[in-house]
Amino acid sequence: MSRSTPSSRSSGSVTLSDVAKLAGVSPITVSRVLNRPELVTPDTMEVVREAIARTGYVPNMLAGGLASKRSRLVAALFPTIASSMFAETMEALTDRLGEAGYQVLLGLSGYPAAREDDLLEAILSRRPDGILLTGIVHSASTRQKLLAAKIPVVEIWDYTPTPIDMLVGFSHERVGEAVGDYLIAKGYRRLAMIGGDDDRAMQRRKGFLSSLAGHGIEDVPTMAIPAPGSLRTGRQQMARLLDEGHRPDAVFCNSDALAQGVLAEAQSRGMSVPGDVAVMGFGDLDFSPYTFPALTTVRIDRRGIGRIAAEAMLARMEGRAGPEKVLDVGFEVIEREST
Amino acid sequence: MSRSTPSSRSSGSVTLSDVAKLAGVSPITVSRVLNRPELVTPDTMEVVREAIARTGYVPNMLAGGLASKRSRLVAALFPTIASSMFAETMEALTDRLGEAGYQVLLGLSGYPAAREDDLLEAILSRRPDGILLTGIVHSASTRQKLLAAKIPVVEIWDYTPTPIDMLVGFSHERVGEAVGDYLIAKGYRRLAMIGGDDDRAMQRRKGFLSSLAGHGIEDVPTMAIPAPGSLRTGRQQMARLLDEGHRPDAVFCNSDALAQGVLAEAQSRGMSVPGDVAVMGFGDLDFSPYTFPALTTVRIDRRGIGRIAAEAMLARMEGRAGPEKVLDVGFEVIEREST
DNA sequence: ACTGTTAGTGTCAGCGCTAACGCGAGCTTC
DNA sequence: GAAGCTCGCGTTAGCGCTGACACTAACAGT
Known part of the structure; x- marks a missing residue:
């Protein structure tokens, strides 16, 4: 039963000073035990640790941060x-x-x-x-x-x-280039792309198109959707692509989720992958090795x-x-x- | 060039007092403009806002939080x-x-x-x-x-x-029960479960088993894996289940990701879903309507x-x-x- | 004219903590 | 044995902000 009259503003919870009093040391010593234990003797540390445990003290990092600027x-x-x-x-x-x-x-x-x-x-x-x-x-x-x-x-x-x-x-641009080079090397020539509209997706698109242009491929249908892409939007965009009369032999998707949607749409139309159309993703998410067929993609760590x-x-x-x-x-x- | 010598501890960045000086008001008035604008006249507010903009002041919520206890x-x-x-x-x-x-x-x-x-x-x-x-x-x-x-x-x-x-x-237990009741009602009798080992998965398991027990079904193989389940672990566990000689006609998976793995494993073995084995998930993740076949699951908002x-x-x-x-x-x- | 009320602003103190410096005890050094 | 050092801890003074209350001006009610 303390008779001290704490100021009306105090929170009533245990402070570092309370711990210091109980341990019979100054507040700064308690602070050191917590933040710079190498400056304190093992004996002092023991006493302070004990006091912390008994009071259930929880440091206030708002105060600590204000004072220390960290x-x-x-x-x-x-x-x-x-x-x-x-x-x-x-x-x-x-x-x-x-x-x-x-x-x-x-x-x-x-x-x-x-x-x-x-x-x-x-x-x-x-x-x-x-x-x-x-x-x-x-x-x-x-x-x-x-x-x-x-x-x-x-x-x-x-x-x-x-x-x-x-x-x-x-570099997202280099990802796009690498994908373009890879698909070209595999023999695909009628390429298409489905991707988000964010900056990084645009960079991948740029690299992709530039790789293809280097091989004389210029007309590349590109579907842009609001990021982030999902299985649902991938499926929709693949449907749109096909409905608009495009017949790509390979589709580069800006995420594995989109690619999964593309797979779903292709399969629902009876198209075989990669026979009728190849599909490539981006991200190598955990499901990607297990889709049907397993998804070729770009792995990021x-x-x-x-x-x-x-x-x-x-x-x-x-x-x-x-x-x-x-x-x-x-x-x-x-x-x-x-x- | 101010001639004031700021204490060595000051951070050098703009404080509320700096704003107050520039605006020709007291610090508390600036505080009120920011936190309780209804207490301040439009004129004062205007002047203070201007000063805030000119100084590029960013409030310090460490200090504010310490003082206000919020x-x-x-x-x-x-x-x-x-x-x-x-x-x-x-x-x-x-x-x-x-x-x-x-x-x-x-x-x-x-x-x-x-x-x-x-x-x-x-x-x-x-x-x-x-x-x-x-x-x-x-x-x-x-x-x-x-x-x-x-x-x-x-x-x-x-x-x-x-x-x-x-x-x-x-209630996860009620989820388990509902799934059990549902699968029973669909006519499945040789049930199995693949689930995580966390508390909530265990609750679902409990409800599931209790529903089945109510219909006289007692031997229910249950595969437990470390949470969180993934497509990969789902596939592995389904393989193990089958390799151990179980021939369930329905498998309840503790997440849609697990269920996707189960689908993959079943299909890779030439089993048809739901003909040879039915699969049910939990979670209704965004890909779930688009798996092959589309996944029956439990939706959580x-x-x-x-x-x-x-x-x-x-x-x-x-x-x-x-x-x-x-x-x-x-x-x-x-x-x-x-x- | 006096008191009461309200709105808008200011003064003061302190939230809980730590940086900086101070100080004494115990040691080394020549 | 005096100076100098290191170690361990304490004293002091804030960090930047807001709560509580004080104060003033303007106006209403009696």
Whole structure:
């Protein structure tokens, strides 16, 4: 029964001072036990640990972050996590940063990246120690806010030699080229493409078309749909493609989900894959080896991107010299039965 | 060039006081413009807004949260987001809470919920205004920490009449029963089940077996695999089931991804679905209407759960009277071609 | 004229924590 | 044995913001 009259503003919950009193040390010593244990003798540590356990103390990182200017928070912006494309990158990121004592604040920017700017402002008001963005950024105001925040920035899932700060990704244009080259080499000549309308899909399209143009193929029907593509939209677009009279011998889909839809539509029309039409996806999602026929696709190391991005960010936040600032993780064409 | 000597600890970035000076008002007025605009005259507001824009001021919610005891942060714990099962719930939650000015801190507890307790502690140290948990909680220490935090708690994706605080979910046991009843009614008698080993999958199994027992069916081979199930593990388990000599006429899979694997394995062995074996899934993921044959499954309103949970949480955080504390969103058996 | 009320703004103190520096004890060094 | 060092801990002063309350002006009611 304490007779002290706590100010009306106090929260009533256990604070670091309460722990310090119980342990018979000063508050800063408790702080050190928690954050810089190497500065404290084992005896003191023991006493303080005991006091923490008895009081059930839970640190207040709002206060800690305000005082130290380190929130131990990292923000990550993704267009969506409902496609497993980004979800796994997010998981790998969260795992690695979690080990190092950081938490990840997830921002979902949506596909037309409509409110990206507002979202970024909301996120920066949490004073994250680092920020990860999906895609390379274009809006000048976004760029400027990021620079003003003076924190490590990692851009992922895309490639540019001149990122805002650091980058872990790959060239979507080269993916498109590789797919074009691959399909040409397999002997396909009447190509078509079904893809999302986001920047990265457009880059893949550009590479694809340029590869084909290099082989004298110019008329390539391209169906664009709002990202992210799904099995349903893939099926619809394949139907439209065929209904419009196109007879492609190979279709490049901008995601494995789309490709699955294309397979479904082809099969429902009695077309054999790859006999009547070959199908190629992008992403190598977990179901892709098991579709009928198994899907030829482009593999991206999704977890690897998250893990490497986390590593790069940690290096910078902890003042270590990180690996290179720009890392191209590449990609791999995985040949299966559908081509 | 200011001659003031800022303390060595100041961050150098624009603060609310800087804005106040430029606008010729007191700091609290700037605070009110941002947080309680109804208390300020339009003229003042105009001047302050102008000053905010000119300085590029970004509020510091660490400081704001510390002073006001409202972090405007909501924590959400999921076992994983790599399965679209939870990803959509998370998206719906984030969307609704984002509209109301809250951000969502994502915690990934993993499937054996190994570090749930540590994760919870890390999360509570951010002083979230509310917390959402997937599944109903069992660990006493987790329960106690949640109660001690004195914040709204919403448990989702499960059902109990006695949640810690609020609940938005459905009964997995009743799902199992409904599936059992459905398959029996369709005339299947040699049933089997392939499922994850997590609590909720076990509940579905329990309901399934109890329904079958009610019809005199006792020997039901059950394959348990580590959650979350995938197409690959589904295929493996179906192979094992058959290789062990079982000849089920219907298989209930604990997720649509597993069911897709079962379909693949059956087809690769030349078995027709549902002729030789019927397959039923759980979840109604976006690909499920498009598998071959289209998958009979159990639909859960995944986005609805997120939206309703957000609504319930907001009501409590804003002191409004929320809807009921326990909401059973139910489920729906979706009959397609695979049964 | 006096009191009461309301709207708009300001003053003050403090939320819970940590950076920076201070200080004494125990040691080494020459 | 005085100076200098290291180690472990304490004192002080904020970090940037908002709650509580104070104050003033304008107006209404009696």
